[in-house]
Amino acid sequence: MELPNNLMMISGVFVFDQMLAFDRVRATLEQRMLIFDRFRQRVVEPRFGIGSPRWEFDPQFDIANHVHRIALPAPGDQTALQDLVSDMMGTPLDYTKPLWQFHLVEGYGEGCALVCRLHHCIADGIALMRVLLSLTDDTPDAPWSPPRNDEEEQQRSRNPFRLVTRPASAAFGATRRLTESAWSGGKELVTNPSHALDLARQGTDTTMALGRLLLMLPDRKTILKGPLGVPKQAAWSAPIPLPTVKTIGKATGATVNDVLLACVAGALRSYLLVREQPVEDLNVRAVIPVNLRPPDAAIELGNRFGLIFLALPVGIEDPFDRLMELKRRMDELKGTPEAVVAFGILNAIGMAPTDIENLVVDIFGTKATAVMTNVPGPRHQVYFAGAPITQLMFWVPQSGRLGIGVSILSYNNEVLLGVATDQGLIPDPARIVAFYHEEINALVSLVEDVQPGLIEPVGEAIS
Helix, strand or coil, X not given: CCECCECCEEEEEEEECCCCCHHHHHXXXXXXXXXXXXXXXXXXXXXXXXXXXXXEECCXXXXXXXXXXXXXXXXXXXXXXXXXXXHHHCCCCCCCCCCEEEEEEXXXXXXXEEEEEEECCCECHHXXXXXXXXXXXXXXXXXXXXXXXXXXXXXXXXXXXXXXXHHHCCHHHHHHHHHHHXXXXXXXXXXXXXXXXXXXXXXXXXXXXXXXXXXXCCCCCCCCCCCCCCCEEEEECCCXXXXXXXXXXXXXXXXXXXXXXXXXXXXXHHHHHHCCCCCCCCCEXXXXXXXXXXXXXXXXXXXXXXXXXXXXXXXXXXXXXXXHHHHHHHHHHCCCCHHHHHHHHHHHHHCCCHHHHHHHHHHHHCCCCEEEEEEECCCCCCEEXXXXXXXXXXXXXXXXXXXXXXXXXEECCEEEEEEEEECCCCCCHHHHHHHHHHHHHXXXXXXXXXXXXXXXXXXXXXX
16 A cells, blocks of 8 residues: 555654653663564565565664664754654655664754654554553653553543444454455456445445445545655644643534544635635545554554545534534444444455555545544653653554545643645645644634633644
């Protein structure tokens, strides 16, 4: 699913108000990352291109190849760090070595930042986030112990989209059989979507969901879609108080996730308008990864995620009406097996011939414009290498033809938004971040009109 102009890497940033000792950073990563064998292993392609790639331990493994230190160019502010992260997003990892790197970035404000890059083939975003959070401690001088599976760890393994998968636990096997049958019959099903009607007529939830996915029309053409290039752009927001978002949700009968996604839809609307693009009756479809592991599952690497497709109501001008429509659409998705069905498809294409895999990735890439994910982080302050982490952010990769990724992360009672884009399509994702803050404040104003004094507007979009 990786292309030279769209790398399948998960990128993240830890921000600190003080400098970290490089030797302690490297020792911490060596002690805590390498308990997972995958971080010592590299991908080996099959000889003569026959067969599947495999994992093998890197005989020349050296932690020094994976942990680096660099100085951030002046003025050492968030814009400079965003530029550095953007450059890294377009730079591939070294495939002769295990596919991960950390960079201690010195000279960021009064402190530093730690930028990580991990390839999606190691694990999906939920699993990698749990690995990254297992690097942290609850106190600055806590003795380290192996990753735990307590209540908070289970909470981190959940995500706001998990409700859509609860009734669908039996759907995976059926989907796997259906999709494998499709491959054994060749490309007929994916190249002629009308044949998916046969699936829909079988009447079960699983077959109907598979039919809907294959029959789904391509997403509407906008400036957010188009040919991709190598350069990428990254931006992230200043923290927004989580209680503010919860208060909006409680006042409107929506979930926190509904509120945040409605604000993303509004931000995309504002961005399209300043680019003088039509937005009337516009829906922008987002593909959303959903964690399919049990909530109490131990930390395990690998990919076990499904996908749901959500049409963001970008064409609705009124913030409240937009929120209510998005909530309605999310409620419709809950209880459907779509995520599990998509997981079955992803597994089946992973075993299919390369030409079929590429074909399906291209077809599904036309059905959406963006990738969006929402991951709950620690609810309280955590520490890395003895220093408090003041901010956390990460960006999901965009596979196939998708040129925009939106990441929402909660940490220490705050919420941050990250946006990663193809530079040729969206050269200025910081504007989307700014519009997102405006949308939050628009909903704050609506709540204030009804219940004065309940909440206050959020601050500047960029910290």
